[in-house]
Amino acid sequence: MINTDNIFEIIIFLGMFGFLGFLVVKALMSRMAVRIGFRNLTRQFRRNLMLGVCIAIGMVVLVVTTSFTNGMSDILFNKMIVYMSGHLRVDNKEYTSRRIDVIRDVPKIKQKIMETVEGIDRVEEEVGAFTRSFGNGKSGLLMLVGLPEGSSFYEDTDLEEGSVSDIFKPDTFPGMVLYKGAAKDLNVKLNDTVKLQFETIYGQKQVAQLKVVGIIPSENMFMDMAGFTDSKVLREYLNMRPQEAIGLNVVTKFPDSPARVIASANALYTALVPEAAGIKGDLVKGSTNISTDIFAFEVSTNKDAPALLSEKLQFISGRLDDFTSTKNGILLTEPLAKKLKASSGTRLSLSYQPKFDTDMVSSEVIVTGIVSPVEGFAEETAFANEEVFYKVFFWNLPKEPAVVSHDNALFSALLPEWDRLPRTPDSTSSMKKMLNLNKENWKGTRLDVSSMYETASAVIDIERGLNIVSFIAVLILFFVILIGVVNTMRMSIRERTREIGTNRAIGMQRHDVRTVFVFEVVFLAFFACVVGVLLGFAVMWLLSLATFDIPGNMFSMFLVKKHLYFLPTFKAVFFTFGVIMMISYFIAFRTARHAANLRAADALRHYE
Amino acid sequence: MNVIELEKVEKDYPLGATTVHAVRGVDLAIKEGDFISIVGPSGSGKTTLLNIIGCIDHATGGAVRIHGEDVTTYSDKKLTDLRLHTIGFIFQTFNLIPVLTTLENVEFPLLLMKKANLSKKEIRDRAVKLLEEVGLNDQMNQRPFELSGGQRQRVAIARALVTKPAIVLADEPTANLDSDTGEKILTLMKELNVIEKTTFIFSTHDPDILKYANGVVKIKDGLRVS
Numbered sequence: 001m002i003n004t005d006n007i008f009e010i011i012i013f014l015g016m017f018g019f020l021g022f023l024v025v026k027a028l029m030s031r032m033a034v035r036i037g038f039r040n041l042t043r044q045f046r047r048n049l050m051l052g053v054c055i056a057i058g059m060v061v062l063v064v065t066t067s068f069t070n071g072m073s074d075i076l077f078n079k080m081i082v083y084m085s086g087h088l089r090v091d092n093k094e095y096t097s098r099r100i101d102v103i104r105d106v107p108k109i110k111q112k113i114m115e116t117v118e119g120i121d122r123v124e125e126e127v128g129a130f131t132r133s134f135g136n137g138k139s140g141l142l143m144l145v146g147l148p149e150g151s152s153f154y155e156d157t158d159l160e161e162g163s164v165s166d167i168f169k170p171d172t173f174p175g176m177v178l179y180k181g182a183a184k185d186l187n188v189k190l191n192d193t194v195k196l197q198f199e200t201i202y203g204q205k206q207v208a209q210l211k212v213v214g215i216i217p218s219e220n221m222f223m224d225m226a227g228f229t230d231s232k233v234l235r236e237y238l239n240m241r242p243q244e245a246i247g248l249n250v251v252t253k254f255p256d257s258p259a260r261v262i263a264s265a266n267a268l269y270t271a272l273v274p275e276a277a278g279i280k281g282d283l284v285k286g287s288t289n290i291s292t293d294i295f296a297f298e299v300s301t302n303k304d305a306p307a308l309l310s311e312k313l314q315f316i317s318g319r320l321d322d323f324t325s326t327k328n329g330i331l332l333t334e335p336l337a338k339k340l341k342a343s344s345g346t347r348l349s350l351s352y353q354p355k356f357d358t359d360m361v362s363s364e365v366i367v368t369g370i371v372s373p374v375e376g377f378a379e380e381t382a383f384a385n386e387e388v389f390y391k392v393f394f395w396n397l398p399k400e401p402a403v404v405s406h407d408n409a410l411f412s413a414l415l416p417e418w419d420r421l422p423r424t425p426d427s428t429s430s431m432k433k434m435l436n437l438n439k440e441n442w443k444g445t446r447l448d449v450s451s452m453y454e455t456a457s458a459v460i461d462i463e464r465g466l467n468i469v470s471f472i473a474v475l476i477l478f479f480v481i482l483i484g485v486v487n488t489m490r491m492s493i494r495e496r497t498r499e500i501g502t503n504r505a506i507g508m509q510r511h512d513v514r515t516v517f518v519f520e521v522v523f524l525a526f527f528a529c530v531v532g533v534l535l536g537f538a539v540m541w542l543l544s545l546a547t548f549d550i551p552g553n554m555f556s557m558f559l560v561k562k563h564l565y566f567l568p569t570f571k572a573v574f575f576t577f578g579v580i581m582m583i584s585y586f587i588a589f590r591t592a593r594h595a596a597n598l599r600a601a602d603a604l605r606h607y608e
Numbered sequence: 609m610n611v612i613e614l615e616k617v618e619k620d621y622p623l624g625a626t627t628v629h630a631v632r633g634v635d636l637a638i639k640e641g642d643f644i645s646i647v648g649p650s651g652s653g654k655t656t657l658l659n660i661i662g663c664i665d666h667a668t669g670g671a672v673r674i675h676g677e678d679v680t681t682y683s684d685k686k687l688t689d690l691r692l693h694t695i696g697f698i699f700q701t702f703n704l705i706p707v708l709t710t711l712e713n714v715e716f717p718l719l720l721m722k723k724a725n726l727s728k729k730e731i732r733d734r735a736v737k738l739l740e741e742v743g744l745n746d747q748m749n750q751r752p753f754e755l756s757g758g759q760r761q762r763v764a765i766a767r768a769l770v771t772k773p774a775i776v777l778a779d780e781p782t783a784n785l786d787s788d789t790g791e792k793i794l795t796l797m798k799e800l801n802v803i804e805k806t807t808f809i810f811s812t813h814d815p816d817i818l819k820y821a822n823g824v825v826k827i828k829d830g831l832r833v834s
């Protein structure tokens with residue numbers, strides 16, 4: 001798939017290849033000039049060596065810094081953010097009787113993700129708790145993460161002690177694996193137990209006791225706070241059912257392409273357009289049991305709903321006010337009321353088969369009005385006060401949902417299966433959005449689609465900051481190289497003025513005079529770059545030998561196993577190489593004009 | 609036919625607020641195969657005149673004709689080509705390219721003749737032949753700094769002649785050599801003048817070497833006096 005990021009990259013690379021090809025062709029075309037240029041390197045050997053060393057050092061700095069920031073991005077995107085929130089995340093805020101942050105129908109949302117997100121590597125169901133943990137006389141904060149059996153994490157992680165499979169072995173206490181740092185903080189060893197205090201998703205206090213069955217070598221400060229257990233076990237402790245998750249984290253194959261991740265988030269947001277919350281269920285009065293579609297009107301949470309309802313609903317008996325003010329009120333269409341022999345004031349039982357449970361769900365409702373059949377709905381339809389749905393619908397989603405067209409005149413007054421929180425571009429606006437949500441008086445469910453550029457923008461900002469710093473360093477280096485090249489060339493041109501005059505007199509064209517000087521610099525830059533790359537790798541190797549032990553420092557976030565982490569890529573090295581060659585070439589080209597434009601007669605008279 | 613014709617050639621150099629009249633209306637006609645010497649005191653305009661004849665400097669007045677063609681309006685590129693194919697240069701200070709060997713220095717002008725499409729072997733053969741003619745069989749692969757002054761000037765002569773030019777210009781070719789060596793160089797030039805039928809013009813201070821010339825142009829203060 002072609003993407004705008006890629007096009008830009010491809011253009012740059014084609015440009016670089018083109019440029020290097022152009023140099024080769026040019027060298028082949030004026031072999032004599034190139035040969036002289038090459039041999040001229042040996043003149044003023046010390047000066048050229050200095051310039052070469054300068055360029056080589058520049059190259060070393062560039063290779064090392066780009067590899068370091070690359071390594072940082074790798075830690076950031078492929079290690080930290082993946083475990084925090086994925087590259088793309090969907091979560092859900094629910095407010096029915098209290099605030100609960102949980103996705104109730106993971107399979108449904110997961111399917112939408114599969115259908116819309118491009119380049120999915122995996123979708124992870126987040127099951128986790130922030131715990132206060134007690135080990136042997138020591139306590140600390142531990143992020144307990146539930147991962148299902150067979151999760152790639154278990155496969156990819158080498159333990160220092162113990163065995164991952166013990167997590168899933170039945171034992172007195174469920175097993176968990178810990179990072180060594182966390183184990184040290186809690187003063188626990190293999191086979192010790194840890195007591196963890198946390199809250200269920202409903203906010204109740206919960207205590208669990210887990211046994212340490214494995215220790216993972218410390219890799220990164222950020223991850224040193226984590227412990228892992230079976231998600232099945234943790235779900236139970238958190239009072240979550242198997243189809244529920246705190247969030248769905250999508251790991252994509254393009255972590256370093258913001259455009260793609262954001263485009264996917266936008267596509268997913270669009271695809272997650274909600275239906276009306278509807279149940280194909282039964283209304284029961286005594287022994288009469290009628291199957292019908294049941295929807296709910298947002299009578300109290302939607303300001304515009306009452307006006308719309310009073311305009312579109314034709315009351316045969318009862319009044320809209322009675323309906324809106326009765327929390328378990330329900331409206332029946334006339335044919336349905338007839339079948340049920342119900343009138344205003346009749347008590348009915350609403351019951352339906354839930355999607356994820358075998359037991360029927362039922363709730364008491366009271367008829368607060370009879371209305372004429374409404375266009376676009378079945379003849380026999382019931383409309384409940386939204387509060388009825390808050391009691392049953394979201395907690396026990398129906399196996400068979402009732403559906404109605406989005407174009408229906410009453411659609412905007414219907415309670416939707418969810419609302420979508422607006423997309424936000426960064427963490428500041430995302431945070432503001434969440435704060436507003438906490439202040440606001442709302443009910444129902446709010447689905448939120450976010451990309452890592454919102455959830456982790458603080459960390460990404462650090463990375464950006466470092467990128468800017470290294471970019472400035474690069475600019476300074478380029479400037480130094482630029483001055484070095486110009487100076488060296490000016491000196492050479494002065495010293496070789498008479499030689500230039502001779503060559504011009506003998507019959508060398510201006511552009512050949514220029515080529516001699518340009519290629520002297522091009523060769524120098526080339527050799528210096530090659531040496532610089534080799535030295536750069538040596539420097540990285542040396543730097544990654546050093547051990548840093550600075551817990552609690554922001555910087556240590558970017559250490560892997562207490563060592564600096566470099567990730568050189570061919571792309572970055574080639575790019576740097578190309579840029580230095582280009583700069584050298586163009587500077588040399590411009591400066592060599594002085595030589596090419598010398599008048600032969602004057603040049604021949606020149607004396608130092 | 610005249611290889612070179614100068615007609616009322618003038619050359620002015622602006623020097624601060626004043627103007628130096630280095631050459632003031634010189635007429636000159638040189639025939640094919642001539643061996644001409646330009647003499648005159650220091651500052652009389654010999655080098656300037658040679659530069660104008662050699663198309664490395666523009667006259668500020670008058671006409672310069674090479675093989676009958678007026679070159680005063682030629683572009684730099686065309687003049688460069690003309691020099692490459694028609695004129696050879698020998699300098700007082702030899703002016704060899706220090707990073708090239710003797711052989712490479714002589715090959716150099718031929719390598720610049722891209723349009724002539726000479727093969728590597730032809731180039732090599734011509735350079736070797738000329739170096740043999742100037743007596744440098746054993747110094748082919750040495751660098752200029754390993755050669756004596758006389759040897760360097762022989763290399764320069766070989767380089768000037770390798771393109772088979774119609775004219776060779778030599779500005780005080782013997783001034784940096786002792787008189788013995790200087791005479792040998794002049795003898796060599798004279799030989800080549802005879803063998804190759806190349807026109808030679810050289811400037812000098814030295815009355816001793818005037819005897820080689822078959823024509824002498826005397827100038828003084830930018831004017832031809834004989």
Ligand SMILES: Nc1ncnc2c1ncn2[C@@H]1O[C@H](COP(=O)(O)OP(=O)(O)OP(=O)(O)O)[C@@H](O)[C@H]1O
Nearest residue numbers: 621622623628630649650651652653654655656657
């Ligand atoms: N680039 C220049 N700018 C100003 N004046 C110049 C320049 N070149 C030469 N002249 C002047 O032109 C006059 C002729 O100089 P030229 O070099 O032709 O003399 P010359 O006969 O070759 O002398 P010499 O025997 O010392 O080499 C001199 O007065 C010199 O000062």
Ligand SMILES: [Mg+2]
Nearest residue numbers: 654655656779
């Ligand atoms: Mg002179």
